[in-house]
Amino acid sequence: MLHSLVFVLVNGLVYGLLLFLLSSGLTLIFSMMGVLNFAQASFYMLGAYLGYQIMAWTDYWVALFVAPVAVGLLGAAVERYVLSKTHHRGQVAELLLTFGLSYLIVEGVKLVWGVNAVNYGMPPSLNFPIFAINGVSYPAYNVFMMVVSVAIFALLYVLLTKTRIGIIIQAALSDRDMVGMLGHNIPRIFALVFGIGCALAGVAGVVGGNILVTEPSMALSLGPIIFVVVVIGGMGSFGGALVASLLIGLLQNYMTTLNVSLAGLVGVSLGSHAPFRELLNQPLSQLAAIMPYFLMILILAFRPKGLMGKVES
Amino acid sequence: MSFRLAGRRSAAANNLYSLVGRIRKSASVAGLAAAALLSPLAMGPAHAATKVIKIAYIDPLSGPFGPVGILGAQGYEFMFNKINHSGELKGYTFKLVPFDDKVNPATALVDAEKASDEGIRYLLQGNGSNVAFALVNWVKKHNRNHPKDKMLYLNYAAIDPGLSNSDCGLYHFNFDANVNMKMAALVSYIKTQKNIHKVFLINMDYSFGHSVAEAAKEMLKRARPDIKIVGDVFTPIGQTKDYTPFIYKIKQSGAQAVITGNWGADMSLLAKAAGQANLQGVRFFTFYAGIPGTPEAIGDAGAGRVMQITPWAATVNSSETKLADEFEAKYHKDWYYGSQVYLTEMLAKAVKEAGTDDPTEVALHLEGMHYDSPVGDVYIRADNNAAVMPMYLSILEKGVKPYLSGTDMQWKVVKRIPAINLMLPTSCQMERPKGAKLYNAYYNNTGK
Numbered sequence: 198m199l200h201s202l203v204f205v206l207v208n209g210l211v212y213g214l215l216l217f218l219l220s221s222g223l224t225l226i227f228s229m230m231g232v233l234n235f236a237q238a239s240f241y242m243l244g245a246y247l248g249y250q251i252m253a254w255t256d257y258w259v260a261l262f263v264a265p266v267a268v269g270l271l272g273a274a275v276e277r278y279v280l281s282k283t284h285h286r287g288q289v290a291e292l293l294l295t296f297g298l299s300y301l302i303v304e305g306v307k308l309v310w311g312v313n314a315v316n317y318g319m320p321p322s323l324n325f326p327i328f329a330i331n332g333v334s335y336p337a338y339n340v341f342m343m344v345v346s347v348a349i350f351a352l353l354y355v356l357l358t359k360t361r362i363g364i365i366i367q368a369a370l371s372d373r374d375m376v377g378m379l380g381h382n383i384p385r386i387f388a389l390v391f392g393i394g395c396a397l398a399g400v401a402g403v404v405g406g407n408i409l410v411t412e413p414s415m416a417l418s419l420g421p422i423i424f425v426v427v428v429i430g431g432m433g434s435f436g437g438a439l440v441a442s443l444l445i446g447l448l449q450n451y452m453t454t455l456n457v458s459l460a461g462l463v464g465v466s467l468g469s470h471a472p473f474r475e476l477l478n479q480p481l482s483q484l485a486a487i488m489p490y491f492l493m494i495l496i497l498a499f500r501p502k503g504l505m506g507k508v509e510s
Numbered sequence: 511m512s513f514r515l516a517g518r519r520s521a522a523a524n525n526l527y528s529l530v531g532r533i534r535k536s537a538s539v540a541g542l543a544a545a546a547l548l549s550p551l552a553m554g555p556a557h558a559a560t561k562v563i564k565i566a567y568i569d570p571l572s573g574p575f576g577p578v579g580i581l582g583a584q585g586y587e588f589m590f591n592k593i594n595h596s597g598e599l600k601g602y603t604f605k606l607v608p609f610d611d612k613v614n615p616a617t618a619l620v621d622a623e624k625a626s627d628e629g630i631r632y633l634l635q636g637n638g639s640n641v642a643f644a645l646v647n648w649v650k651k652h653n654r655n656h657p658k659d660k661m662l663y664l665n666y667a668a669i670d671p672g673l674s675n676s677d678c679g680l681y682h683f684n685f686d687a688n689v690n691m692k693m694a695a696l697v698s699y700i701k702t703q704k705n706i707h708k709v710f711l712i713n714m715d716y717s718f719g720h721s722v723a724e725a726a727k728e729m730l731k732r733a734r735p736d737i738k739i740v741g742d743v744f745t746p747i748g749q750t751k752d753y754t755p756f757i758y759k760i761k762q763s764g765a766q767a768v769i770t771g772n773w774g775a776d777m778s779l780l781a782k783a784a785g786q787a788n789l790q791g792v793r794f795f796t797f798y799a800g801i802p803g804t805p806e807a808i809g810d811a812g813a814g815r816v817m818q819i820t821p822w823a824a825t826v827n828s829s830e831t832k833l834a835d836e837f838e839a840k841y842h843k844d845w846y847y848g849s850q851v852y853l854t855e856m857l858a859k860a861v862k863e864a865g866t867d868d869p870t871e872v873a874l875h876l877e878g879m880h881y882d883s884p885v886g887d888v889y890i891r892a893d894n895n896a897a898v899m900p901m902y903l904s905i906l907e908k909g910v911k912p913y914l915s916g917t918d919m920q921w922k923v924v925k926r927i928p929a930i931n932l933m934l935p936t937s938c939q940m941e942r943p944k945g946a947k948l949y950n951a952y953y954n955n956t957g958k
Binding site: 201211313316320326333335342408416417419446449454460480482483486487 | 576744745751755758762775778779786788802804916917
């Protein structure tokens with residue numbers, strides 16, 4: 198039992214940080230621009246494929262720097278030349294545009310890399326077991342992924358709260374016209390923010406694409422969960438996204454690892470005619486995967502601004 | 511649908527080489543040119559004097575399951591082309607007419623109606639047992655209402671056991687081994703493995719996953735009562751991103767074998783998690799780890815760990831391997847469906863023997879047919895119209911050639927399970943036309 202709890206804590210932390218890595222870009226773009234970027238998961242997918250391709254050509258460490266920069270530049274260009282034209286028309290226009298963009302990117306990726314998964318492996322230098330819990334090993338690469346995730350959190354925090362550019366970015370969100378009057382180039386600031394947000398998706402793709410699977414449906418399958426993280430954490434809160442990621446990671450691991458049902462959890466054993474027997478005797482592991490969505494509904498119903506959000510949604 | 515990027519050629523050369531091919535192929539995937547790609551022009555010389563037998567192919571040609579459906583269509587295009595060229599089908603040629611059903615039963619029924627309106631009398635479908643059940647019922651109704659324009663439905667990959675038991679019929683043939691047959695084949699191997707004492711079941715939470723788990727429990731109990739089922743878990747389709755907790759449970763349970771019907775991302779992520787956790791001494795017995803794209807996604811994590819049960823594998827020493835090479839050279843994809851070879855050959859044989867393309871006569875000649883296929887004898891049981899074929903259990907191994915695209919691995923055959931071992935009892939009550947002759951009767955449930 199104690200061993201299992203240790204496993205739940207460790208694996209929950211590993212998976213939670215992976216979730217944070219995946220959702221950090223979306224949080225940045227939403228909190229600093231107010232744009233709900235539907236194409237975020239597609240940028241993540243592009244990062245994974247570029248990472249795979251650059252690694253095949255050169256090596257992983259080149260991919261880790263080049264792929265996010267490429268995705269970031271593409272994102273900045275999208276904001277500068279297309280998305281910026283919709284800002285004054287409100288969130289629906291932005292949402293529709295990024296929605297269309299997400300399909301465009303997915304189809305583009307299929308054109309270049311085909312419709313099947315690609316064999317994107319871990320860099321050999323980090324592909325060795327570094328520690329184990331009860332016989333379940335973790336490759337060094339997972340530790341590297343956690344370090345990247347925490348580093349991103351720290352960097353963003355410092356950038357946005359402690360630097361001049363961060364303060365200008367924050368001011369541009371709340372008082373766009375005034376910041377413009379003061380001589381700051383608003384379109385350029387927005388392009389920068391959107392670019393960094395997309396670059397973060399690129400990093401997540403390069404780092405997470407080989408832990409998960411790099412295939413054309415990856416954007417579709419990952420899209421919902423990163424939105425859930427952002428909603429639970431609170432729209433636009435980095436701390437919230439981190440807490441939500443860890444919460445989902447821990448809860449899911451707790452539910453899958455322990456062999457209990459809903460009824461067992463409260464110590465009741467049900468007769469064969471008890472109402473809702475089917476549901477209450479369902480093992481929790483079976484419900485783990487849908488738990489984040491349940492949590493999201495609860496949050497929206499009882500605390501719409503999320504765990505640590507600043508914006509009432 | 512895959513391209514050898516880090517495969518046999520150097521990556522850079524490779525990239526240039528296949529870019530053009532990719533654009534052509536992916537355009538079809540986008541659904542723009544699915545029909546154009548499978549154009550009649552590609553179907554070989556239709557001699558002026560021959561009669562064309564149109565066969566509707568109803569499967570996904572777009573969306574997430576599009577790649578699998580298109581691979582199937584290209585396999586049939588390839589096989590029909592061969593048959594037409596060989597002149598074996600005297601006076602006839604086969605022509606594939608693709609329809610996109612998006613694995614949706616309602617769409618499939620509309621497609622079947624369309625096919626019927628176009629004068630097509632043969633339906634070919636494989637993806638999704640739910641679609642298969644819908645088509646079975648549609649064919650029954652259609653044949654009752656249109657006794658002069660009967661339809662014959664050939665199912666090449668939907669494997670719910672109900673299709674060859676309670677829902678069997680004269681106008682409905684199953685060419686793939688169903689869940690119970692595949693499980694019987696797996697169990698006949700596990701039975702002989704003295705070091706397997708504990709088995710863990712992990713499946714997707716819908717009817718197919720549950721029938722896999724049920725069959726495993728029942729057959730293992732009969733074959734090896736000493737084997738303990740130490741886990742029986744279900745996960746929602748496509749929702750689980752982190753399979754590590756399940757690997758932890760497998761490890762804790764002390765299982766030596768995992769049996770799973772998982773496919774797609776649920777298969778790849780499960781095998782990848784096992785690899786990352788460095789899980790040793792546990793073999794994964796799977797139905798669908800070999801679907802094109804899955805071995806690439808699993809990568810090295812699958813080597814020496816993941817096994818599959820199929821009617822064919824590239825390392826089976828037979829003339830079908832030559833066919834697979836030809837297919838690969840033409841389409842730049844791995845050959846996957848072994849059943850396509852014997853389905854096409856048996857259909858051709860039935861048309862030849864019947865001397866007509868009338869679906870009823872062809873069905874009566876398919877009943878009980880024996881065919882000496884490149885991988886062994888294939889029989890169609892007269893008592894439930896389901897094919898019985900030898901099955902191959904294989905394991906993913908590094909360094910075994912020919913490499914699967916995008917990997918340095920291949921499925922190495924571990925055991926061949928003869929067809930006779932897969933003759934399971936059936937509850938089918940076959941309704942045949944009164945007084946219809948039984949042309950072939952090699953096998954029924956009483957034996958020869």
